Amino acid sequence: MIEFRFDNREFKRMRSLALIASVLSLAIFWFQGARLQDGRGNPAAWGPSIILLIGAMAAMINFHLQSRMPGALPDNVRAFEWIVVSILGLWLSADFVGNIYSGLMRVFAGGNFRLAGAAIALTFVAIGWMLLRGFNQRMALVCAFVIECGRLAPFVKVNQALRVCAAFIFTVLTLEAMRKMMRNT
Amino acid sequence: MQEENRQLKLQITARQLRAFYLIICAGDIGLLAINCLICARPEIVDRNTPLGFVLSQLNLASENVIGVWFSSLVFLLVAFAAMLCFWVDRGAGGAQASFIQKQLHYGWLPVAGICAVLSFDEVGSIHERLGESFDSLNLFKDHLAAWVGLFAPLMALVALYLLIFFFWRVSESRLSQALALAATLLWISAPAQEMIELKFKLSGQARGFEPVTEEGAELIGATLFLISFAEYTIARLKLQRQYLPGIQIASGDRSVVPAMPDLGVSRD
Numbered sequence: 001m002i003e004f005r006f007d008n009r010e011f012k013r014m015r016s017l018a019l020i021a022s023v024l025s026l027a028i029f030w031f032q033g034a035r036l037q038d039g040r041g042n043p044a045a046w047g048p049s050i051i052l053l054i055g056a057m058a059a060m061i062n063f064h065l066q067s068r069m070p071g072a073l074p075d076n077v078r079a080f081e082w083i084v085v086s087i088l089g090l091w092l093s094a095d096f097v098g099n100i101y102s103g104l105m106r107v108f109a110g111g112n113f114r115l116a117g118a119a120i121a122l123t124f125v126a127i128g129w130m131l132l133r134g135f136n137q138r139m140a141l142v143c144a145f146v147i148e149c150g151r152l153a154p155f156v157k158v159n160q161a162l163r164v165c166a167a168f169i170f171t172v173l174t175l176e177a178m179r180k181m182m183r184n185t
Numbered sequence: 186m187q188e189e190n191r192q193l194k195l196q197i198t199a200r201q202l203r204a205f206y207l208i209i210c211a212g213d214i215g216l217l218a219i220n221c222l223i224c225a226r227p228e229i230v231d232r233n234t235p236l237g238f239v240l241s242q243l244n245l246a247s248e249n250v251i252g253v254w255f256s257s258l259v260f261l262l263v264a265f266a267a268m269l270c271f272w273v274d275r276g277a278g279g280a281q282a283s284f285i286q287k288q289l290h291y292g293w294l295p296v297a298g299i300c301a302v303l304s305f306d307e308v309g310s311i312h313e314r315l316g317e318s319f320d321s322l323n324l325f326k327d328h329l330a331a332w333v334g335l336f337a338p339l340m341a342l343v344a345l346y347l348l349i350f351f352f353w354r355v356s357e358s359r360l361s362q363a364l365a366l367a368a369t370l371l372w373i374s375a376p377a378q379e380m381i382e383l384k385f386k387l388s389g390q391a392r393g394f395e396p397v398t399e400e401g402a403e404l405i406g407a408t409l410f411l412i413s414f415a416e417y418t419i420a421r422l423k424l425q426r427q428y429l430p431g432i433q434i435a436s437g438d439r440s441v442v443p444a445m446p447d448l449g450v451s452r453d
Contacts, residue, residue, distance in 0.1 A: 002202070002269070002418060006193040041248040043309025049254065050261065061195060097254040097308055098242055107238045182193040 011179045015172060018054060021047035022168040029160040042097070044160070048167040049096040052147075055171035056089025058178050059140075065181045081137045084128070085174065088144050092167070101148050114152055121148045136177040143170035199419055206412050209259060213404050216252055219243045220397045245400035248310055256400070259407045260304035266414035267297035273421040274354075292350050299343060300410070312336060333376045333383075344373050355413070358420040364413035371406035375399055 025047030032044060063082035095101050102117060109116035128141045146166035153159035223230055223244050230244060231237030242251040274290035306312055316323070316332025323334030333340075351365040378399040385392050 001199065002197045002422060004195045004197075006195070007191065040314060041253065041308050041310035043305065043311060045249070046257065046305050046308040049257075049308065053258065053261075064195075065193075094251050094254045097249060097257070098251040099249060100242060100251060103232070103238055103242070104235075107233060107235055178193070182191055 006178075006182070008179070011175055014054060014058075014175055018051045018168055018171045018175075021051050022164050025164050026161055029164070030157060045097045048164050049093045051167045051171050052089050052093035052096065055140075055167075055174045056086045056093060058171065058174035059083075059086035059089055062174060062177050062181065065178070069181075069184075078134055078137075081132050081134055082177075084132065085137050085140045088140065089170065089174070092144055092147050092170070095148070096163075096167070102151060118149050118152060121145055134177070136173045140170050140173050143167070143173070202415055202419070206408075206415075209262075209408055209411065212255060213259075213401075213408050216243060216245065216255060216404070217397060217401050220245050220252075220400065221394065224392075224394045224397055245404075246396040253307055256404055256407070257304045257307040259404065259411065260300050260307055263407050263410045263414065264297045264300035264304060266411055266418070267293050267300060269418045270414050270421075271297065273418050289354055292354055295346065296350065299347075300407075303407075333379050337376070340373075340376055344369060347372075355417055358417050361413040361417035361420065364409045364416070368406040368409035368413065371402045371409070374402045375406075378402065 025044045028044035028047075059082045063079050063086065066079035066082060069079075101121075102113065105113035105117040105120075122145070125141055125145045129138055132138050132141060143166040147163050147170070150159045150162040150166060153162055219240065220243070223240060223246075229237060230241045232241050241247065244250055245252045245256065247253075271290055271293035274293060312332040316335050319335055320331050323331050347369045348366065351362060351369065355362040355365055378395060382392060382395055382399065385395065
């Protein structure tokens with residue numbers, strides 16, 4: 001058995017790590033500019049992808065913690081909300097590298113892929129907002145929307161900045177929820 | 186002050202860890218099977234059809250796809266596992282250990298660094314970009330791809346380091362050592378396969394299943410490293426508990442990872 005112990009310092013370290021990765025990604029995005037379309041991999045996507053992965057992992061830990069809290073149903077329902085956030089984080093992490101969402105929209109909606117993508121994402125957020133009760137979970141959902149639909153922002157550098165910042169906030173929200181649970185246990 | 190002292194404890198059992206290996210191995214096998222299919226019938230990868238798009242996302246030979254993300258994720262997990270080995274190795278050797286023996290755990294840091302860089306490189310195609318930018322430095326232009334020629338000395342050095350380090354440091358756990366050495370050999374085979382790819386390109390022949398074997402060597406190598414390092418961590422922790430009951434790894438807190446007796450001596 002391996003036991004990990006997280007204290008306040010660890011949370012601060014993880015947050016700092018996410019911040020450094022975000023700033024580095026923004027710097028790479030800024031300098032590489034138009035070369036994003038050269039058919040090679042995108043180095044700037046690695047940072048946000050990792051940040052979101054940390055967020056997804058933190059959400060999974062939150063599920064684990066919340067489901068073990070005393071208080072039966074309300075807490076268990078909230079625990080499953082973290083599973084949703086975790087799956088969302090994993091999807092966003094993969095999507096940052098693969099651009100799967102926009103690719104799928106292109107396949108299914110053809111020339112209207114931007115409109116269709118925004119409409120589906122908005123519907124998803126509306127349903128999610130009604131189903132999720134926790135503040136952090138709802139805000140994570142909003143961040144997911146910004147990450148997916150930030151692509152529609154007018155300038156490449158602006159939309160990448162928006163998406164990276166949303167990825168950072170997504171992870172901070174999940175980490176803060178974890179810290180809050182640590183305080184309450 | 187009280188909040189500062191609070192700790193969140195997360196436990197991973199050996200059974201959970203093995204279930205995790207199975208998930209990663211299933212991901213590897215599934216990905217490689219689909220890539221075999223793509224190599225056999227490349228015409229099915231049509232990004233304009235739903236199935237073609239999904240298959241293109243799993244194609245390890247192309248960039249910016251989910252397959253590359255998975256590969257990068259496994260490399261990053263290996264880096265994390267190497268850091269775990271570093272943590273559990275601190276203080277190994279006990280009071281009687283020589284100065285060099287006490288410093289050996291630092292050898293895990295380059296391993297973790299190499300794997301983190303490879304994870305970044307997998308997503309960013311850094312080695313290919315550098316190979317193209319510094320093509321003039323490639324001394325073996327007609328025989329090696331740009332990046333292989335440029336990085337050949339560095340790769341040889343890293344391979345040598347890994348072989349020596351795993352042969353020497355991981356010798357306490359035979360399973361971990363065998364897996365780590367096999368993984369290193371698989372990684373060494375990747376640049377060699379790149380040379381074969383260049384031969385195919387120069388002769389105008391199709392690559393056949395070469396992309397699967399090349400990417401497969403990297404992916405399976407990384408998975409073997411992951412299992413090896415995780416098993417090494419468990420083996421070390423078991424031995425620690427054998428001598429110092431109740432002591433487990435604790436992230437970021439040196440005080441709970443004690444000095445322990447030399448494992449080689451304690452086994453006898």
